[in-house]
Amino acid sequence: MSLTAAIRSRDVSALPSRRDEGWRWSELASVVRSAPPLAGTITVAPGGGPFAEVKADEERVFANGQGDASPLVVEAGRTVKLRFVTRADAAASLSAVSILVKAGGSLTLLESYEGEGEAYVADAALDIRLEDGARMERIVVAEDAETAVSVSTAQVTLAPGADYAQAVFATGARRQRIETRIQHPGAGAALRMDGVYLVGQRRHADLTTAVVHAGVDGTTSQMIKGVAAGHGRGVFQGLIRVEHGADRTDARMRHDALLLSDTAEVDAKPELEIFADDVSCAHGNTVGALDDAALFYARQRGLPLHEARVLLTEAFVGAVVERIAHPGAREVVAALVPRRLEGLTC
């Protein structure tokens, strides 16, 4: 069951439905009623997108699913922009790319989902492999149209000693899901898997992650922050599985969400499945409103209610932004967050 299969076969019965456990909060069957045709060709000028101001060695664009689909192989230190641009109405785009970071190589991937149009259906698949000791930081900014369905699925495989970090910023769509599945060998490999969703109007964002720790001495650190306003809906599904014998695994997962209206909704399923004996694992999950006492404190100093709410919400999300290592990408995201919050906290 996948969106990819449904688009390929033009068969909506292949769409994930409420009956699929991993999709019950974000099912697609009821929102994509008929199989959309593939979107036509468009031309996208290079140099745009949310990371336009950040210097990179290479830019790859998938325009309505069409682009350079050859594997991206990184041997030394590189910064690459990967732009999935969809401009379509009631049509589909299918993109797929594979990335290999060779031993000792290092990649900063600036990945963006840039959608315009009505009721388009976008599907992107990434296959990411890091060899021994390779490093990668992936920063994802997903901005889709309000009526769109957009699904991105990344399959990440880490080798011993690899260092992989990602930070996802999702602003939702009719359905927007950024899914990351990680094979973690332990063996000194380090994983950071952060994310933020900011959803207002009737937007829906789903951050789903699954990590399998297969060997000893691996670390995972995850910080997800969500803000839901209006009729927005945020979904977080996080699974960390520690296999038999994957001792001395250190895994920490946090998901905290703010509800800024009575009609917003957040659904969270943090899961730890631990089959090893000697591990240090923790998860925390909170959903709540802005702290009244902190709001009063800020207002007492002269900040009007709206400004006080933006300030406190920005601070809440800021903890994730601060963890982005690439300075240029961090700046982009730090500037994007208040712009998006402005609209949410009215």
Add this chain to the structure above:
Amino acid sequence: MLSIENLHVTVAEKAIIRGLTLNLPAGEVHAIMGPNGAGKSTLSYTLAGRDGYEVTEGSATLDGKDLLSLNASERAAAGVFLSFQYPLEIPGVPALTFVRAALNAQRKSKGEPEINAPDFLKRAREVAGSLKMDFEMLRRGLNVGFSGGEKKRMEIFQMAMLQPRLAILDETDSGLDIDALKIVAEGVNALRGPDRSMLVITHYQRLLDYIRPDRVHVLAGGRIVASGGPELALELEREGYDRYSKAAA
């Protein structure tokens, strides 16, 4: 300056302030002392405009302006500053960012231009220096990981930056050792002036050794039950609140 007439306040449908009248002229510092539960913190939150503090009767004006019709941020812009008994921690917002945002919001509401960054930083450095604060602390999340004394100093720092017309100090001495108390008191005293009034709310006389009040009021049972000069504080320290608590009951 501050004029409170026959103020009645209920919190969660319980009457806490019951007919409080108080006049605080410009340039004066008045102390409000009282036993626990007398309504001291309720008075400060009510004047600052916290939600949930319902005024059922009476008035409070600042320079003739009706405070009670303004929301919390409008009152701040009108010059009301409350130094909190328990200052809030705000992770992710550096103190400097917070104070600058507050200062600019107040200026904006008065139709003044924003303060420019160099002027702001210069002033912040001067004020931090006078309060013996490590300037680097101001770049960290507001009050996060600060000791009780550091938090109180941060309150006085904000007060000095915002230059309020009326400062309400709610139990500013609580949680302070004697050295921190002296530094905080010096900071407060430096802000005394003919255009600024202060309401110093405290349970103990100790703070008033360092911040000398012009008048002392005893708050008990939601009313001012006695007023006098600084000597009244000494008398309370000797004899306790029993007499007033009984009188109020």
